[in-house]
């Protein structure tokens with residue numbers, strides 16, 4: 001088995017003596033995948049992102065905890081173009097419906113160069129697989145950074161059984177028309193060259209199929225396989241001393257008030273601004289909640305190499321300040337904005353919330369929507385965007401949020417805050433059952449089955 005992803009399970013820094021120090025790689029995808037790959041003897045290929053990674057890449061395969069790690073060196077400028085301009089600046093915006101159409105996308109000469117860079121990065125991965133994957137190996141290609149890898153595998157290594165899994169949404173045929181026709185075709189051919197393509201939700205798989213029908217005139221193979229949180233892993237954090245300390249910190253901040261919580265990256269698709277506007281509307285229209293509830297926003301910076309993300313962060317901070325100035329009193333700060341990226345603190349808050357607001361404008365799945373109900377000990381209510389992949393699984397027990405409807409979101413928050421203890425408990429039990437139906441292992445095994453299915 002070979003696993004292929006942009007970020008790897010290990011990242012490296014160089015110490016003062018020039019030695020390499022390995023650390024666990026960052027990001028949700030890596031933390032979900034790593035426990036499943038450990039001990040399997042598989043090979044995991046990922047891009048060398050930092051200088052340390054590039055130094056490690058020169059040393060060939062690294063024996064890690066029960067798997068082999070292969071870091072792939074790519075020219076840093078080429079990698080940046082592919083990652084910033086195409087993966088995050090184009091495909092992410094496209095599939096999440098985030099483009100500000102009067103201005104973006106701008107398919108200029110620089111974009112074309114970046115598309116070449118994206119193709120190059122994908123080719124480096126394909127090349128490594130072609131040269132190094134064992135005969136008949138199962139290959140699990142992860143995410144939109146690597147959509148083209150299958151193209152070359154289908155031409156040169158027909159013995160391999162490769163699937164592609166997309167962790168973000170997939171856009172429909174109308175949105176895909178924002179890409180130049182040749183790039184759209186290349187993207188879809190790349191994905192369709194895998195034995196099958198997996199998605200977290202039926203909606204995204206259907207969009208992908210519609211795109212393939214319209215652009216390529218073919219019916220691709222797909223599977224739907226939502227990821228789930230690792231119960232044991234988060235239970236261990238929940239039981240840790242660090243989490244107990246953070247709970248004490250949080251209790252101090254709340255002073256017995258109710259907690260509306262969100263835990264997110266500071267990310268355009270997460271809809272942080274409308275969340276604050278909805279809270280502002282709640283305080284405006286339901287004066288009885290003033291002084292009685294805190295909106296905890298545990299959010300941490302992401303992708304600060306992109307200018308849109310930097311200005312979004314400033315907007316988020318500015319709006320939180322505004323709401324606090326508007327409603328705050330000497331002993332009550334309405335929005336607790338915490339950007340410290342403190343996992344035990346997030347877990348403590350997830351145990352404690354009264355209402356969890358997960359209102360992305362669009363999201364492949366959203367694991368927080370599943371982690372919350374698993375951890376929460378307070379019969380907390382989940383207010384969930386119908387645009388999140390997780391909505392397909394959790395709808396029966398969550399409250400529906402239209403992420404664009406600020407007044408409607410405020411109404412949902414009010415309903416959640418005022419819900420009877422019985423209904424809260426019923427919903428919390430139902431949510432937990434829905435979440436517990438799946439484990440990360442199911443998700444992993446379903447990729448293996450899709451790869452190994454008869455062709």
Ligand code: G6P
Nearest residue numbers: 007027028029143167168303364
């Ligand atoms: C989110 C998405 C993943 C994606 C990751 C990339 O977590 O759900 O699908 O792989 O972002 O983040 P990065 O920090 O690597 O750009």
